[in-house]
Amino acid sequence: MPNDRGEHKDSPLRTAPSVRFTLRQKQNGEDPLEFEDEGLREVYSPFWSDLPHSDIFCCISPDILHQLHKGVFKDHFVKWCSDIVGETTIDDCFRAMSTHPELRHFKKGISSVSQWTGKEHKEMQKVYLGVLAGAVPAKVLTAARGFLDFVYYAQYQSHTIETLHRMQESLDLFHANKDAFVDLSIRDHFNIPKLHSMRHYITSIQSLGSVDGLNSEGPEQLHIDYVKKGYRASNKNDYVPQMAKWLQHQEAIDLRTVYLRWCAELPPHDETDSSDKDVTDEEDD
Structure with missing residues (x-):
């Protein structure tokens, strides 16, 4: 219903x-x-x-980028936690996180960022549990752990019965503790379509394979290559024909690059004249 x-x-x-x-x-x-x-x-x-x-x-399959990274995590979960302790506290926790070569350090926090990409959502998720530790009630922290574990299991490129079982346990853990947001007057309900979609991930993996092969994050990159770059190359006035011309030029360059690469992989040309070879063969006979 x-x-x-x-x-x-x-x-x-x-x-x-x-x-x-x-x-x-x-x-x-x-x-x-x-x-x-x-x-x-x-x-x-x-x-x-x-x-x-x-x-x-x-035909309705999971979409990690829009349903989990941008959907439940950024548009909902981060907002709920910020409403609990305030954006200033969340920013202070991000700034206080220790630096690490493989982790992004949000030295200015996250409240001042106007546009987020899927890559930044992933970088936030790596440290978000540490950001919340000590700042939110224990039940909220447990719900965060369940949700983030679910997100990471969903990104597996291959699954076993064990990983799907742990994925289900993570979802159960989140739902068992999500009422903490109701108790804190942050939410009245969780009737959110993207949140509901998480229930279908496991059955979809069992029937269609890992969600990594269904993710729209790859095609999203085409927005940069085919739209944003073309727009930047225009004079911003009547830009659609200019973008089309720019794409034609890029495709021509790409085709030439592929041709030159193909030529470079050809074996060296034999300069021996075939007619001379035929004469030599006749003399030998």
Whole structure:
């Protein structure tokens, strides 16, 4: 049910045949309860209804970048913790963290950063549990540990029964302690779609493979290569044609680079004339 998306419990999954049946009932003038309960709309012939060998509800796969890094972590969890102790305290904790060659030191805190990337979200997650230690109640810290463990297990490139079991334990730990935010008057509910999506990660891994292969973080890089760089190369006035021309030039350069690399890998050219070789062979005969 839409109001139960924040609950840590299993619900029956939707299927294409059942939804089509509900839509036909509504189209025929009936008033099925499932139409309102499932939040359907009067689109009686959805694009997926006649697709063979497919199930639209199996096409919705996890997305670590938007659901976990940017979604639950940055847009929700960080905000909840900042509301508990204040942004100033969080910034002070970030500044007080010890430096390490493999960890980013947020020497100015995080409240002044206006735009975040997936890389920065990951760098925050590496030290965030240490930032919260001693600053938030124990139950909030435990919820943070459960959530962050879940995020790290979700990023595994391969899984075993053991890793999936630990992933489920991490999710259970988070949900067992998330009520701390309600007790502190930070949240009234957890009816958050991106939070609910975490319940489907394990079954998705079992059916589709590791989430690392479904992540949109790779294609997001194309925004930089094909949009942002092209815009910066324009004069910012009527920039779309300029961006298209810039991309054409880049593709031409890339093709030439590939051709030159191919030429460099060719074996050395034999300058011996083939006709002379034929004459020598005849004399030998």
